[in-house]
Amino acid sequence: MNIYDMSTLITTVNGTGSSTSNELFIKELHSRGIEVLGKNIFPSNIAGLPTSFSFRCNNHSFLSLASSYQIYIGLSKEKLAEDVKLLDTNAVIILNADLKSDDIFGDFSSVCSFSFRSIVKDLGESLRERKLLSNMVYLGGLAALFGFESNFLNQRIEKRFSKKDLQLKNLKAFSEGWNIVKKFLELTAQDHLLLPNQENYKKNTKEQPLPKSVLIDGNSLGALGSLHGGASFLSWYPITPSTSFAESFIHWNNQLKLQAQTIQAEDELAAVGMTLGSNWSGSPALTCTSGPGISLMSETVGLSYFAEIPLVIWDVQRVGPSTGLPTRTQQSDLKFAFQNSHGDGEHIVFLPSSPLECYSHGSQAINISQKYKTPVFVLSDLDIGMNLWPVSSNELNELSDKPHFIPVELDFDSDFKAYGDPNNSGISKTSLPGIGPAYFTRGSGHNENAMYSERPDDYLNKMRKLKKKHLSALVDIPQPEVKMNLKAQVGIISFGSSTQILSELEHLFKLQHTLVSTLIIKALPLHVSTLDSFLKNHPTAVVIEQNADSQMFQIIKEKCHNTENMVSLASSNGLPISAQEIFSQLEQII
Amino acid sequence: MIENKTLTNKDFLGLKSTLCTGCGHDSISVHIKKALLNSQINPKNLVKVSGIGCSSKLPTYFSSDSHGFNTIHGRMAPIATGIALSRPDLKVIGLSGDGDTASIGLGGFAHLIRRDVPMVYIVANNGVYGLTKGQFSATADKKSTSKSGTENPLPPINLCLMALQLGCRFVSRMFSGDPKRLVPLLEAALAHNGTAFIDILSPCVAYANHSGSTKSYDHIQNNQSSFQDFNVINETDAHTWDSEEQKTYDLKLNNNRTIKISQSSNDDINDKNKAFLKLLEEDRCNIPTGLFYHNSGLPESKKMEQTHKSFLEKMKNSKISSNQKISHLNQLILNHL
Numbered sequence: 001m002n003i004y005d006m007s008t009l010i011t012t013v014n015g016t017g018s019s020t021s022n023e024l025f026i027k028e029l030h031s032r033g034i035e036v037l038g039k040n041i042f043p044s045n046i047a048g049l050p051t052s053f054s055f056r057c058n059n060h061s062f063l064s065l066a067s068s069y070q071i072y073i074g075l076s077k078e079k080l081a082e083d084v085k086l087l088d089t090n091a092v093i094i095l096n097a098d099l100k101s102d103d104i105f106g107d108f109s110s111v112c113s114f115s116f117r118s119i120v121k122d123l124g125e126s127l128r129e130r131k132l133l134s135n136m137v138y139l140g141g142l143a144a145l146f147g148f149e150s151n152f153l154n155q156r157i158e159k160r161f162s163k164k165d166l167q168l169k170n171l172k173a174f175s176e177g178w179n180i181v182k183k184f185l186e187l188t189a190q191d192h193l194l195l196p197n198q199e200n201y202k203k204n205t206k207e208q209p210l211p212k213s214v215l216i217d218g219n220s221l222g223a224l225g226s227l228h229g230g231a232s233f234l235s236w237y238p239i240t241p242s243t244s245f246a247e248s249f250i251h252w253n254n255q256l257k258l259q260a261q262t263i264q265a266e267d268e269l270a271a272v273g274m275t276l277g278s279n280w281s282g283s284p285a286l287t288c289t290s291g292p293g294i295s296l297m298s299e300t301v302g303l304s305y306f307a308e309i310p311l312v313i314w315d316v317q318r319v320g321p322s323t324g325l326p327t328r329t330q331q332s333d334l335k336f337a338f339q340n341s342h343g344d345g346e347h348i349v350f351l352p353s354s355p356l357e358c359y360s361h362g363s364q365a366i367n368i369s370q371k372y373k374t375p376v377f378v379l380s381d382l383d384i385g386m387n388l389w390p391v392s393s394n395e396l397n398e399l400s401d402k403p404h405f406i407p408v409e410l411d412f413d414s415d416f417k418a419y420g421d422p423n424n425s426g427i428s429k430t431s432l433p434g435i436g437p438a439y440f441t442r443g444s445g446h447n448e449n450a451m452y453s454e455r456p457d458d459y460l461n462k463m464r465k466l467k468k469k470h471l472s473a474l475v476d477i478p479q480p481e482v483k484m485n486l487k488a489q490v491g492i493i494s495f496g497s498s499t500q501i502l503s504e505l506e507h508l509f510k511l512q513h514t515l516v517s518t519l520i521i522k523a524l525p526l527h528v529s530t531l532d533s534f535l536k537n538h539p540t541a542v543v544i545e546q547n548a549d550s551q552m553f554q555i556i557k558e559k560c561h562n563t564e565n566m567v568s569l570a571s572s573n574g575l576p577i578s579a580q581e582i583f584s585q586l587e588q589i590i
Numbered sequence: 591m592i593e594n595k596t597l598t599n600k601d602f603l604g605l606k607s608t609l610c611t612g613c614g615h616d617s618i619s620v621h622i623k624k625a626l627l628n629s630q631i632n633p634k635n636l637v638k639v640s641g642i643g644c645s646s647k648l649p650t651y652f653s654s655d656s657h658g659f660n661t662i663h664g665r666m667a668p669i670a671t672g673i674a675l676s677r678p679d680l681k682v683i684g685l686s687g688d689g690d691t692a693s694i695g696l697g698g699f700a701h702l703i704r705r706d707v708p709m710v711y712i713v714a715n716n717g718v719y720g721l722t723k724g725q726f727s728a729t730a731d732k733k734s735t736s737k738s739g740t741e742n743p744l745p746p747i748n749l750c751l752m753a754l755q756l757g758c759r760f761v762s763r764m765f766s767g768d769p770k771r772l773v774p775l776l777e778a779a780l781a782h783n784g785t786a787f788i789d790i791l792s793p794c795v796a797y798a799n800h801s802g803s804t805k806s807y808d809h810i811q812n813n814q815s816s817f818q819d820f821n822v823i824n825e826t827d828a829h830t831w832d833s834e835e836q837k838t839y840d841l842k843l844n845n846n847r848t849i850k851i852s853q854s855s856n857d858d859i860n861d862k863n864k865a866f867l868k869l870l871e872e873d874r875c876n877i878p879t880g881l882f883y884h885n886s887g888l889p890e891s892k893k894m895e896q897t898h899k900s901f902l903e904k905m906k907n908s909k910i911s912s913n914q915k916i917s918h919l920n921q922l923i924l925n926h927l
Contacts (some may be wrong), residue, residue: 214920214923214924214927216923216927220927221923224923232676233672233675233676235668235672251926252926255926256922256926261675261676263671263675265668265701266697266698266700266701267697269664269665269668269697269698270665270667270668270671270697270698270701271668272668273661273665273667273668273669273671273672273698274668274669274671274672274675275672276661276669276672277639277668277669277670277671277672277673277674277676278672278673278675278676279672280659280669280672280673281637281672281673281676281677281680282676282677283676283677285672285676299662299665300662300665303661303662359919393920396919396920396923397918397919397920399919400918400919431657432657433637433656433657433673433677433680434634434635434637434657434677434679434680438633438634438654438655438656438657438658439657439658440649440650440654440657440658440659440660441657441658441659441660442659442660443660443661443662444660452650
């Protein structure tokens with residue numbers, strides 16, 4: 001098998017359409033059988049600031065952010081001096097000579113610098129159009145670097161632009177870029193950076209088989225999973241990075257004619273309120289948001305927990321506290337979600353570690369919330385939610401065979417007890433308005449007949465019931481995924497998007513003849529016995545997470561045993577986690 | 591339970607009130623019971639939603655055979671929105687107070703009105719926070735005093751004016767001690783096809799019934815200008831008696847009955863501008879009470895909601911029914927991406 005691992009960094013100015021163009025390019029790479037993952041590292045504004053797109057082609061399917069780059073495209077003057085530090089010494093650089101900054105790259109031998117303006121000035125009619133065409137110029141150059149023909153992107157360009165003259169302009173810009181870089185490679189006697197497999201795919205681009213993976217983001221799959229899980233109502237308030245979850249929900253709902261209702265609310269207080277109202281009346285509902293939205297939703301979460309009403313909150317985590325870094329990724333809402341709202345109480349928290357799990361967790365979260373009549377958080381993050389990831393077609397189709405929406409059984413008995421505990425699981429029966437026996441729901445103290453009560457015994461019974469119910473859910477929530485190696489010196493515990501580095505870490509350790517075990521936590525409450533035995537079987541266990549407060553580490557420490565040899569490796573600067581960086585930190589710990 | 595039989599008083603009973611003796615709110619629950627009885631609304635198809643505060647205790651005092659939901663402070667509006675929009679088969683009554691709606695819940699109130707959510711929205715308005723013992727609310731008049739004599743420095747929020755500006759098609763105000771007009775008004779609200787807003791002046795005997803209060807029984811009785819008469823008649827007796835001085839409007843009710851509202855021919859219940867003027871001219875000595883504005887027409891967005899299938903039908907016919915398997919997820923995604 002050919003081995004390849006090549007990372008490209010493209011820095012442009014945002015609002016110039018580069019993100020859309022970059023996606024066209026990696027989608028084409030992916031459709032030609034190249035394992036690729038793209039990460040958009042963008043600023044929190046609409047236009048005018050530097051924005052970066054990083055993509056890594058790797059035949060091991062390693063998905064984490066590279067720590068250095070072999071190819072660089074520089075179109076933003078502000079960012080060049082910073083980016084140059086991230087490049088390999090033998091990196092190939094395509095530079096816009098109009099920025100007059102060639103000297104920054106004086107130490108590099110392969111710098112292809114040319115004026116973008118001179119190419120697009122006659123092609124584009126407006127400034128806006130010339131900016132858009134510049135994207136095609138560097139993509140043409142990239143195609144040449146990767147060893148593809150000058151028609152590499154033709155089909156996608158033709159599909160993207162319906163107007164004939166726009167098509168031609170873009171094709172022209174692409175081929176101009178391709179020609180310049182091709183000539184540069186010939187002059188400098190460099191071989192192009194040929195990626196394996198492409199020979200096979202070049203020939204049959206017209207008759208591609210169904211790809212073995214789909215390139216898609218977690219927000220799209222989470223939305224589809226929720227709909228397939230039975231969500232028939234979504235109320236939401238726009239907030240990065242969860243907005244595309246709501247937009248995808250609306251998209252799928254229309255495309256698949258599913259008749260769910262979607263309401264853009266006036267704020268998160270209302271979004272979660274409408275969601276709760278819909279769930280209370282029997283129509284499965286969810287809301288999507290990010291950390292600041294959860295802050296506003298917290299009071300309603302307490303109502304949902306105490307009054308036992310289903311509620312699903314999909315949190316695409318971003319960097320906090322406060323406004324923080326709205327367009328960067330983090331796993332810092334964990335404890336906040338787990339113990340959300342005032343007073344006692346812990347909640348079910350799903351921790352999808354990939355877009356595929358966004359789909360399956362989306363479906364399960366709806367059903368579990370309905371069954372247990374309690375808040376369920378799904379904690380995705382910006383990295384999983386907004387970046388394009390390859391998702392295995394086989395695994396997707398395996399999910400097809402699982403049951404999706406499971407309606408809750410309704411009770412019609414006249415002696416219905418709204419907060420009874422017939423099965424000693426803490427789960428009460430369900431009666432819906434207009435259908436079953438009436439009862440009164442309130443967030444104030446109540447007894448099992450839903451009557452107002454301030455009695456100490458009623459309160460204690462209620463709180464014990466809620467705790468019991470929380471732990472009953474352990475049989476239904478996703479189980480931890482353990483890869484136990486009995487001779488392993490170190491056990492790595494992780495969750496969510498931090499798990500994307502695990503296969504690469506194992507590979508790096510293997511090169512050093514070090515064995516590791518891994519445990520991926522998929523949901524809270526914790527499966528304590530599984531964690532206990534994992535911790536017991538390793539001289540050292542490390543908890544890897546993307547936050548500063550070691551939030552998962554703290555939860556494990558509180559709930560599990562054998563934690564004396566457990567170490568925390570928690571940090572986040574807002575960029576997606578990098579296997580190589582974590583590896584060097586781990587080397588120091590072990 | 592009570593299909594096809596005439597509903598009686600007993601069908602709308604609630605629990606014993608825990609409010610202060612003489613509280614205006616207790617008359618509101620009595621009048622609601624009467625309106626529900628007159629309209630013959632099956633308690634099973636009714637839901638009662640409230641926020642937090644004295645006003646929000648009301649749902650327990652009537653129609654115990656209906657599902658009820660006492661939510662959190664200021665959030666009756668969004669929660670009721672979620673209920674009303676997912677369950678068009680249910681009749682929703684929202685009960686709130688002046689603190690719950692005009693302060694902490696003002697955003698939710700405004701947007702519920704904008705959406706014209708099909709429900710009755712009642713504010714039991716006494717200008718004071720009762721449960722926390724006597725602070726001014728946002729509807730208290732400027733220079734009115736608290737029980738301890740402090741003067742309110744801020745002007746009031748006029749909820750009717752706001753509702754009118756935000757596009758509400760049923761904007762009304764009534765005194766809780768005026769059953770002759772409040773009961774038919776509630777019946778008309780229950781028959782309305784969008785948000786029916788009723789601002790009910792409902793004195794607080796504990797904290798706002800003194801001489802410095804402009805929300806006391808005496809002050810409201812002495813200063814309200816009831817510009818309309820309400821008469822409920824059976825359809826068979828229908829006749830109008832418009833004259834030069836008086837104009838009459840018919841509002842159709844649920845069970846073949848009609849409310850005849852008569853008012854001065856200078857007024858026009860269908861004229862929003864006249865309603866604005868009436869509300870803008872009000873002051874502490876001139877408190878108009880009645881149905882300011884009524885428009886039964888369906889806006890475009892409303893029509894869409896009306897075509898929305900009822901809940902049970904939706905559950906039965908949903909594309910994703912119980913345990914349905916989704917075949918070829920991969921292909922589905924590729925086709926629709």
